[in-house]
Amino acid sequence: MTDAAWESLSNQAVAACGLVYFLALLAHLVEWSSLRKVPVSVGAASTQSTDIPGGIAVTTGPDGEDDSAAVRRTEIFGRLGYLLTCLAVAVQFVGLVARGMAADPDRVPWGNMYEFTLTGTFVVAFLYVVLYRRFRLAWMAPIVVAFVLTVLMVAVIWLYAPVAPLTEALGSYWLVIHVVSAIIATGAFTLGGITSALYLVKGRATARDSDGPGRATGYVARLPKLEVLDRVAYRLHAFGFPVWTFAVLITGPIWAHQAWSSYWNWDPKEVWAFITWVVYAAYLHARTTAGWKGRNAAILALVGVATLWFNFIGINYFSTTSQHSYAGGAPAPITADTLGVGVEAHPLGRASPLRSSGNHRRLGSVAGAVTAPDPRDARGASSCAPGPGPSGTPGRRRAPSRAGAAGTGAAVPGRCRVAGWRAS
């Protein structure tokens, strides 16, 4: 198969899996809406106190034919929804693999936002499908499917980028390790965040109609008990946190050191990954020491998931200096379209020409990195007349001062070696 064929296969698979997710969502909606007619039996939602329950509580009491028919219908649609989700996950996997095969050379499909999002939603859905039976996650079904479908739509509509080879800095096996762990942690934190949000919703509902659960028929009433939601949320976070630590504080710095020569740069992505880490550390800390369970912990978990997703998408629109600037979408300053020279959204690559291609604000970063005598750099200014720095961002650290010693210019063209920091 040609790369183009792989690419179109990938696009078709993604479209198809979106459709199947949609059908799965419909099935679950039918399931849950018909469940509304069936009252939740007292305590049924919490029959399994010894495990992580989550099975949909269904009365099988003597309420008559109507209920059992509704129950049967519910079961059929619930099962249908789950099977459709499984199918969608499989199709999405095909889409992912094809995406990797479409590139030349073949690579892991984690080169840009679209591909990350595709993989992230796949991991969320896959974890859900795998853990469905074990943790009885049926109650999560409509939420997870709706979430995956929505994010997938966002990816296809706003984040889509054609298949392209990786930029140079991404060509490292750390890509696999770093990104896989980041995506897994993101999946776990997202599921944990969903659980925490449901905890809050259920907590409010419980406080509101404390006059007896017998007549409650809605979705919230069928969620597991608050304690169970709280525990599931904790376990998801406890799983996600070490993985996140591994991703952003071990593999990230190692790779950064190799590619950018410095293991921690206070790059906006790094800062927000750190913020997310700190918030989740506070969450775990609060749970184990301050005894914050339930509501406070759930709120903290939601703050954490907000920082996580802000880091993934939001920060790209606030800061353009990130080395991780895979936000893309910024128009090229030069007439790229007339030239047929691509200046388009790019993956993680930092726009040093070595990892060239960047959004325009990062163009020519090498220029800056190389020289840009920065008038505000005290060391440079003292020893070197400020020159108009080339447009573009300067180097990572201090703008270098290529101090020009008068008179030596001709003898040593392009070179004047007064180390600015020493001269000053």
Add this chain to the structure above:
Amino acid sequence: MSTTLSTRPPEDDRRPGELTFGEFLRWVWRQVTSMRTALILLLLLALAAVPGSIIPQSGVDALKTSNWQADHPKLTPVYERLGLFSVYDSVWFSAIYILLMLSLVGCIVPRTFVYLRGIRAKPPVTPRNLTRLPDHASYQTSDDLDVVLERARLALRKRRYRMTLEDDAVSAERGYLREVGNLVFHLSVLIVLVGFAMGGLFGYKGGVILVTGNGFSNNLTQYDDFDPGSLFSADDLEPFSFTVNDFTADWLTEGPRAGMARAFNAQLSYQESPDSPSKDYDLRVNHPLTIGNTEVFLIGHGYAPIITIRDGDGDKVYSGPTVFLPTDQTFQSIGVVKAPNADPTQIGLEGEFYPTVAFSKHTGSYFSAFGNAVDPLVSMLVYTGDLGMDTGAPQSVYSLDKTGTAMLTKKNGAPYRIDLRPGDTVTLPNGLGTVSFDGLDTWTKIQISQTPGKWIALTGVVLALLGLLGSLFIRPRRVWVRARREGDGTLVEVAALDRSGGGDVAVVVDELVRALQGPPQPEPEDKS
């Protein structure tokens, strides 16, 4: 709180709430090391890190910062006072993490002692009433009391519990290492900080642009830019040297990323010290060269047209590869040439280099169509007069001081522009001399840095992860099994207590009961 009811001596007539200095210190210490404070400090640290990701940081991107400052003249002084352009070095950010570290130390030290006492502790005496514990079970059996207890002992040993045997009961506990994990995690945070600080204080980072074929030997005068840590000493520079023999890159000519280059490779030959043998290394992105404690990175590249200026007398007053700085990824570059020794007047050239030149009718000017040097061209303006290089004041090699110069113009007043392809020579008017573009070299930007303490930081963070795993997934719990004669048989009670919070020990009880009943007991139904 000293009041009349206090146990203090009566001569202590302080107001309520008044503390002696020592008491005050202890109070402060208590506050700082309390869990709640630690939590608040953690959240505060997260919050304090936010501005640094939104406001440009001078330590991260100096040019962007100065541009921002120029655009916001009113905010700049305020922000400067608040340290918002270098958040991560600012007083308030440092205050938060130093307090956090204090809190951490105050947390670790006492807990280490508690743990050291706890690690030798025997499991506690079996409570009298096991059925009062939330997770318990009991069953009747015909087995003898001793048999049951022996079985319990074996079962618990297999599950690696620490046990105390009592007359009628077994008390067991496990998960002692959880606290170790916790302590290791907190200690490692300190280790990471030490490693990080070492990198900042004793390390350095420097950069140099080398035209292909040129060499570099590692001493201060050779660096174009140099950013040392505050305790770095120039003696720590290792005596290596290297030469960039060649530089290659693959340019993509098709596909969505056409115009991008990949597979950058600077072929170095290097010597670890002046006496050691020369070795070769392919310096590539993601593959730095390590020499001793120093690392060498390839971080940029560009073009250096070889330009020669002969003056009016025919003397060669300038000749050599001239570094032009790329301004975008098509490698359209800017640069200057200065010939202060030229006669009859000094000559300065300033202009652009286009690796693959193209002409836009739209803008009426040249542009670079491709980063690879397929059809290179330099296009420069000529300045004559005093280049300002005789005053002794240092100048940038990338800019012309035009105050004492005049731009050469044509008769109609339009700027006199020289456009040269490789091999071209142009004769300047008024007997000024000639300029020729003899060929094209490439240059590479090499970053050289020492990051002492990086292994300490890495060890710390790996230890932190291990400690974290221990403190999250080791589940400390206590289990008791008591057997009592009742009627013909024996009544066995099993109970468990989770000590981690969030653990689910009902499963443990069930599983243990099943193990105790063993295969000969076909009926487990009398479990309550």
